Amino acid sequence: MRTQRQMVDYSLRKRAVLRELLAGRVGTYDVCDASPYLKNAARYHGEPTDERCPICRSENLTRVHYIYGDELKQSAGQARTLAELPVLAMTLREFQVFVVEVCLGCDWNHLVEQYLLGRDGLAEGAEGGPEQDAVGGAAASGTGAAGRRRREAQR
Numbered sequence: 034m035r036t037q038r039q040m041v042d043y044s045l046r047k048r049a050v051l052r053e054l055l056a057g058r059v060g061t062y063d064v065c066d067a068s069p070y071l072k073n074a075a076r077y078h079g080e081p082t083d084e085r086c087p088i089c090r091s092e093n094l095t096r097v098h099y100i101y102g103d104e105l106k107q108s109a110g111q112a113r114t115l116a117e118l119p120v121l122a123m124t125l126r127e128f129q130v131f132v133v134e135v136c137l138g139c140d141w142n143h144l145v146e147q148y149l150l151g152r153d154g155l156a157e158g159a160e161g162g163p164e165q166d167a168v169g170g171a172a173a174s175g176t177g178a179a180g181r182r183r184r185e186a187q188r
């Protein structure tokens with residue numbers, strides 16, 4: 034996503050957890066503790082992946098995107114589909130995205146990464162100044178044409 038910035042990758046931490054598990058220093062009940070809320074979010078807003086669950090190896094992982102930020106008001110802390118994020122990113126100045134992977138089979142869950150999205154990221158780039166307002170307005174009205182036009186303009 035174009036406005037994505039300040040990405041923090043938690044894959045090292047995930048590997049450390051899996052190592053601890055293999056070594057028997059933590060039990061599966063410690064790491065497979067997805068809450069009913071998280072599992073519901075995964076079912077209704079989650080993004081399926083091709084990645085096998087590292088614990089049960091029988092289900093593919095689902096990624097849930099949680100959004101946080103003052104501008105979101107009552108929506109803060111809610112899960113959003115991946116498709117909804119670019120629209121929000123053009124509407125809002127800045128919000129935080131937390132990506133959590135969940136296995137609906139065994140309840141394994143882990144924070145994958147976090148990053149910032151929003152129009153403030155456009156100002157940091159070298160290009161894309163004057164068209165910001167037009168794109169933001171079109172995105173808010175829910176048309177996909179503006180995004181396509183913008184990508185073509187950049188070529």
Ligand SMILES: [Zn+2]
Pocket residue numbers: 086087088089090091092136137138139140141
């Ligand atoms: Zn699993």
